[in-house]
Amino acid sequence: MSAGPSSTSDAGAAAGSIAQTDLAQMLAGLQVDVREGEYVYASTSDARSPLRELALATVTENEGLTCVLRRADADAHGVKYDFVAAWLTLRVHSALEAVGLTAAFSRALTRHGIPCNVLAGFYHDHLLVPADRCDEALAALHSLRGEAGV
Template sequence: MSAERDLTRLLAGMRPELRPGRYVFTTVDGPAPAGLAPVVTVAETEGLTMVVRQEDADAASLAYDYVAGWITLRVHSALDAVGLTAAVAGALAEAGLSCNVVAGFHHDHLFVEHARAEEALGVLTALARRF
C-alpha cells in the first residue's frame, strides 16, 4: 500500500490506537544503556533522548518527569504529507492536551499526557469522524 498524502483521507483514515503502557522521555550521554529497548531515539547535541517504557526507565535508574501514553495513527501517512500534524495537534490543543509527535516511516506516533490519553484518543476519533 502506498503512503497517503491527501489531508482529508489522512484524517478520515487515521484510526488512532492507544498502545498499552506508560512511556517516558529521558536522556543519556552516549549510547542507550545495555538491555534498554527505546521505542524512539533522537540524537541531540546535549545527549541521546529516548522514549522508553516507564518500568524500563525505573529499572535503569533513568530520570524523567513526563509520563506519556502512546497513540499511533494507523493511516500510512507519507513523510511529505502536508497538514496532518497541524490538524491533530490543533485538535488536541483545543482540548488543552499537549502532544509530542514522532513520524515513523509508515505511521505518526503521538505521546500525550498518560493521565489524559483516553481523552486524547476520543478527541482524535471525533476528528476522524468529521471527515
C-alpha cells in the same frame, strides 16, 4: 547496475500500504491504536548507557541522545523522568510529504489543552500524550473523522 538498498517505494509496496497525501482521505479513515503501557523520556550522553539498549525510539541531539523508554524499564534502572505518556499510533500511512495531518491532530489536541510529543515514522505518526489524559486524546483525535469534509 545494482539498485542498492531497498528504496522507499519498494518498502511501501512490501508492506502493502500506499502512502496517503490527501488530508480529507487521511482524516476520514483515521484510526488510533494505543500501545500498552506507559512511556517516559530520558537523555544520555554516555555511549555505554543501558538507556540505548532499552530505548524504543531515539533522537540524536547536540546535548545527548533522547530516549523514549517503557516506564517500567526506566524505574528498574533508576532513571529520573517527569513526563509519563501514553503512546498513540495514528493508523494512517501518511506520505512523508503529506501536508496538514500534523496540523490537524495538533489543533484537535490543542482545543482540549492536551500536550503532545510527536515521533514521525516511515509508516505512521506516533503521539506521546499524558498518560492520565489518554482517553481525552483519543476522543479528540477521533473527532477529526467528522472534520474530513472540511
